Amino acid sequence: MIKFNAVHKWFKSLHVLNDINLSVQQGEVVVVCGPSGSGKSTLIRTINQLEPIDKGSLIVDGMDLCDKKTDINRLRAEVGFVFQQFNLYPHLSVLNNITLAPTKIRKTPRKDAEEQAMALLERVGLANKRDSYPSQLSGGQQQRVAIARALAMKPKIMLFDEPTSALDPEMIGEVLAVMQDLARSGMTMVCVTHEMGFAREVADRVVFMDHGVILEEAEPEEFFRNPQHDRAKQFLKQLLSPMH
Amino acid sequence: MDGLFDFQVITNNFTYFMVGRYPEGPLGGLGLTLYLAAVSCILSFFGGLILGLLSLSRHAAIRYPVNLFINTFRGMPLLMVIFWMYFLLPALLGKTVPESRTVIMGLTIFTSAYMSQIVIAGIKGIPKGQTEAAISTGLKPWQAMVYVVLPQGLRNMIPSFVNQFVSLIKDTSLAFIVGVSELTHVATQVNNRTMSSPTEIFIFIAVVYFLICYAFTTLSRWLEGRLAWRKAI
Numbered sequence: 314m315i316k317f318n319a320v321h322k323w324f325k326s327l328h329v330l331n332d333i334n335l336s337v338q339q340g341e342v343v344v345v346c347g348p349s350g351s352g353k354s355t356l357i358r359t360i361n362q363l364e365p366i367d368k369g370s371l372i373v374d375g376m377d378l379c380d381k382k383t384d385i386n387r388l389r390a391e392v393g394f395v396f397q398q399f400n401l402y403p404h405l406s407v408l409n410n411i412t413l414a415p416t417k418i419r420k421t422p423r424k425d426a427e428e429q430a431m432a433l434l435e436r437v438g439l440a441n442k443r444d445s446y447p448s449q450l451s452g453g454q455q456q457r458v459a460i461a462r463a464l465a466m467k468p469k470i471m472l473f474d475e476p477t478s479a480l481d482p483e484m485i486g487e488v489l490a491v492m493q494d495l496a497r498s499g500m501t502m503v504c505v506t507h508e509m510g511f512a513r514e515v516a517d518r519v520v521f522m523d524h525g526v527i528l529e530e531a532e533p534e535e536f537f538r539n540p541q542h543d544r545a546k547q548f549l550k551q552l553l554s555p556m557h
Numbered sequence: 558m559d560g561l562f563d564f565q566v567i568t569n570n571f572t573y574f575m576v577g578r579y580p581e582g583p584l585g586g587l588g589l590t591l592y593l594a595a596v597s598c599i600l601s602f603f604g605g606l607i608l609g610l611l612s613l614s615r616h617a618a619i620r621y622p623v624n625l626f627i628n629t630f631r632g633m634p635l636l637m638v639i640f641w642m643y644f645l646l647p648a649l650l651g652k653t654v655p656e657s658r659t660v661i662m663g664l665t666i667f668t669s670a671y672m673s674q675i676v677i678a679g680i681k682g683i684p685k686g687q688t689e690a691a692i693s694t695g696l697k698p699w700q701a702m703v704y705v706v707l708p709q710g711l712r713n714m715i716p717s718f719v720n721q722f723v724s725l726i727k728d729t730s731l732a733f734i735v736g737v738s739e740l741t742h743v744a745t746q747v748n749n750r751t752m753s754s755p756t757e758i759f760i761f762i763a764v765v766y767f768l769i770c771y772a773f774t775t776l777s778r779w780l781e782g783r784l785a786w787r788k789a790i
């Protein structure tokens with residue numbers, strides 16, 4: 314479904330992705346973790362080409378992202394993306410946030426698009442918020458709408474970039490629940506997250522990154538019980554120690 | 558009349574101030590001022606939008622000439638632009654062009670150049686995440702612009718637009734130098750004819766300009782309120 318082959322990327326002189334090799338099969342859930350600034354967001358953003366790669370090859374859903382002939386807009390329609398900052402459209406109601414892309418791109422008739430949007434809102438538990446505006450929702454609710462918006466295009470792959478990092482602790486659970494539900498439904502997912510509970514529950518693999526390099530790739534139990542790399546050990550220790 | 562001012566010259570020529578020789582002759586006076594302002598206003602709204610969007614194009618071949626165009630007209634006195642249109646348009650088109658159309662062209666090009674800067678700032682003021690969210694659902698970049706960025710940006714641009722349009726209304730007075738009989742031109746005509754009360758005449762038209770601009774500003778505040786939506790956190 315996704316295949317990175319010796320991928321490199323630079324921001325000016327910063328080697329932000331260094332020889333990335335990673336493949337994700339259909340239906341797999343992969344969690345990416347690592348210290349801040351290690352290149353996790355950049356990695357996940359290359360998958361729908363919010364960031365282009367400089368070297369190597371990247372195949373997503375059979376499309377070669379380096380091929381000039383690949384229709385990137387079509388690829389993006391097949392790949393849902395959920396941002397740390399939600400990025401809902403503040404000028405549109407919850408319902409219209411969700412129906413915008415299906416009506417404009419898939420040419421879904423308005424009525425069908427609204428029905429599908431309502432079904433998605435049911436699924437994320439926000440059917441009663443259809444006419445609200447994003448600013449009237451809590452962070453957790455906004456993120457659930459953002460997930461529904463991404464799902465409205467019926468994507469084959471869902472990407473999550475720290476979806477719970479901007480949330481108050483009491484709202485993290487409701488978003489993770491939606492993600493777990495999605496993972497169990499067989500969606501192919503790549504999630505940048507430090508929610509180790511989530512990784513344990515649903516991830517097939519955990520990928521640990523530091524300084525643009527994938528240092529470790531293992532099954533969750535294996536990774537948590539017995540991290541191989543020193544930096545992974547250190548990272549896990551910091552993550553598990555109380556912050557205050 | 559013992560007062561300091563004698564506004565009889567205004568009352569005597571009131572219709573002339575308001576509409577010129579209309580309906581027997583062409584529209585003039587305040588009517589023509591409003592006409593020039595309204596038409597240039599609408600045209601330069603779209604002109605500014607188009608120039609602004611083009612100057613944000615990803616293609617340098619579009620961006621550079623558009624920026625050159627914008628900066629040329631921003632660096633030129635409006636009076637000069639109107640003169641240019643006055644002499645250039647007929648030469649270019651090979652036929653005479655009504656003066657009022659010349660003035661509309663000049664005002665539109667000049668104001669569009671300024672409006673484009675407002676559009677650019679308004680678009681750049683919308684967080685990048687909005688565009689990224691839109692294109693990651695598969696919307697094409699232009700669709701992200703039209704459905705997501707512009708609706709938010711335009712709302713933020715309204716106050717600057719209004720400033721620019723208020724300037725535009727006042728700038729229509731420059732039409733008088735190419736002989737278009739708008740309010741200022743009519744005022745000078747009446748003044749030359751009567752030779753008695755220049756103070757009253759120019760106080761009167763100053764008040765008229767003020768009232769139009771004030772009404773326009775008030776109208777746009779109301780409009781802005783109507784367009785309000787709750788801002789995201």
Ligand SMILES: Nc1ncnc2c1ncn2[C@@H]1O[C@H](COP(=O)(O)OP(=O)(O)O)[C@@H](O)[C@H]1O
Nearest residue numbers: 324327329347348349350351352353354355356
């Ligand atoms: N658009 C950009 N331009 C320049 N540097 C960037 C850009 N985006 C990210 N970086 C840098 O790349 C590095 C990796 O960033 P990122 O992928 O966001 O890391 P992470 O998500 O793991 O915290 C950081 O040092 C960051 O400052």
Ligand SMILES: [Mg+2]
Nearest residue numbers: 353354355475
């Ligand atoms: Mg990040």
